[in-house]
Amino acid sequence: MAEFPVATSPAPGVMGVDWEVRVDFERLRQYRLARVQQMLAEFDLGAVLLFETSNIRYATATQIGYWAFNKGERWALVTRQGRPRVWDFGSAAKAHRLQLPHMYDTKNAVGGNTGLQGAIGPESGLHARAVKEISAALAEEGVAGERLGVDLAETAVFLALQAGGLQVVDGQQAMMRAREIKSPDEIILLTQACAMVDGVYQDIFEMLKPGIRESDVVGMAHARLFGMGSEFVEAINSIAGERCSPHPHVFSDRLIRPGDQAYFDIIHVFNGYRTCYYRTFVVGRATQAQRDAFKKSREWMDAAIDLVRPGTTTDQIAKVWPRAEEFGFDSEMDAFGLQFGHGVGVGLHERPIISRLNSLDTPVEIQESMVFALETYAPAADGRSAARIEEEVVVTKDGCKVITLFPCEELMVANAY
16 A cells, blocks of 8 residues: 655645745736647637636636536637636626736626527527627737637537637637646645545544434535635535445435445535545444455555656556456446546546546546546445545656545544444
8 A cells, every 4th residue: 555645735724824925826827827828829729718617717717606607608718918808797797807907907808698598599699799799809819710719618609609700619628738737826726625625524534423314414514615715515425325336426315324334525616726535434333345345446546646657648547447347337438437537626627537438548648737636436245335535646746746635544434333
């Protein structure tokens, strides 16, 4: 087993202070915009038009709350030079001008509307108006007629862009490339987000006992994370007993019982940056089958971590994990997401994606300053229990640092009898 980490990248706290160097948010904003503009050149794009919320946050440093997440109600345009432009939900544009006055004014932060996912139809003229404004901005920036990368767009919007004569191409690959290498400020934010989950796992471990529902754990975890400064809790997987195998990826109101194996995944957002962080426990007492499953999951995890360093390719990591048929699935497609690696940043699933489904045929080289999660899953011989482990790692020039620090060397028994 790999030695469990005792030191990692800094997690200095949720506040800004005058007496310690922490996150430099202006440096963060400029780094991210520069990365996007670098990729425009590499992908031969005149601009990217962004509707996906994580991309908008990354490129523009704006957000209006998670009620608007990926509803297509706001969009942004980034060209090769200069400031990003944001078309936002009504008064949010004015708010951006007040919140970030050095970045936004009445020229590049304005209201926009493309119909609220079809609630207002194209006959209203809103789609045509948006295309006209986007075309005017491209002309003003000197990139009219060049390739326009688009990440995600509603069908009606995409068709309107084409009807308006814009040369629309895939822009999501450029954005994924931009986001895959993290700055020191991003790494601090990702580490701080994990530190918050460390604390929640201590609370879960102390809470687990018969009579507690899976949903009770979810409620407690939400409250603790918000109390520590989380801006959004995207999901808490809370799985116990016979629900462990196969993995349902959703919590229920099931009562936890003596001897249940239970695993959890905590996905939350701190200053725009996510976690994906599994831990497995057993309640009261553990069987040998449960211990064996945990040991197997840990061994697969350690084998993957040992390979993480610049120059390793993702197929090398995927090959140390078992084939789908070896743990009860018919194909790699059916088992996808169980033996798994994925980048973590402003989005939950960034590059690199590591699995037997894709990595063996199209491997990606691991690079310094990537941050990604590694996940393993092992069903138990009892046919109902299973172990799920996840570690987030920062790639350094010499290897990697693990930033998920709640103990996971051995199966922990909560409230042992």
